[in-house]
Amino acid sequence: MQKIIAEKTGTPLEEIFGIVSFYAQFALNPKGDVAIAVCLGTACYVKGSGDLIKKIEEKLGVEPGSTTPDGKYTLEATRCIGACGLAPVLTINNDVYGRLTTADLDGILEKYM
Numbered sequence: 001m002q003k004i005i006a007e008k009t010g011t012p013l014e015e016i017f018g019i020v021s022f023y024a025q026f027a028l029n030p031k032g033d034v035a036i037a038v039c040l041g042t043a044c045y046v047k048g049s050g051d052l053i054k055k056i057e058e059k060l061g062v063e064p065g066s067t068t069p070d071g072k073y074t075l076e077a078t079r080c081i082g083a084c085g086l087a088p089v090l091t092i093n094n095d096v097y098g099r100l101t102t103a104d105l106d107g108i109l110e111k112y113m
C-alpha cells in the first residue's frame with residue numbers, strides 16, 4: 001500500500017513509511033471489522049484497564065496489536081484518548097465505553113458478535 005501511495009503522490013517510499021509508522025492512527029496491516037482499543041494511559045491503567053485487555057485477549061484469542069485469523073476482531077492498546085474522567089475506557093469502532101469492570105465486557109462484546 002505504501003508503495004502505491006508513494007508512486008501516486010511522487011513521494012519517496014521512506015517518507016511514506018516514516019509518516020505511517022509515526023502516527024498511531026495509521027496501520028500497516030488491515031484492521032478487523034470490529035476494532036477494539038483499550039486505553040492504557042495512566043488514569044485508565046490505574047483503574048484496571050490492564051485487566052480489561054487481558055480478559056479481551058482471553059475471550060477473543062487475540063493479542064494486542066493483532067487481528068483474529070478470521071479478520072473479525074482487532075485488539076489494540078492505546079495511549080490516553082482524552083476521556084480520563086471515564087477511566088478505564090475502551091472504544092469499539094466509534095463507540096466509547098467508560099467506567100468499566102471486567103464484568104461489563106461480556107455484555108459489551110456480545111453486541112459485536
Ligand code: FES
Nearest residue numbers: 039041044080083
Ligand atoms: S488515560 Fe485513558 S482516557 Fe486518559
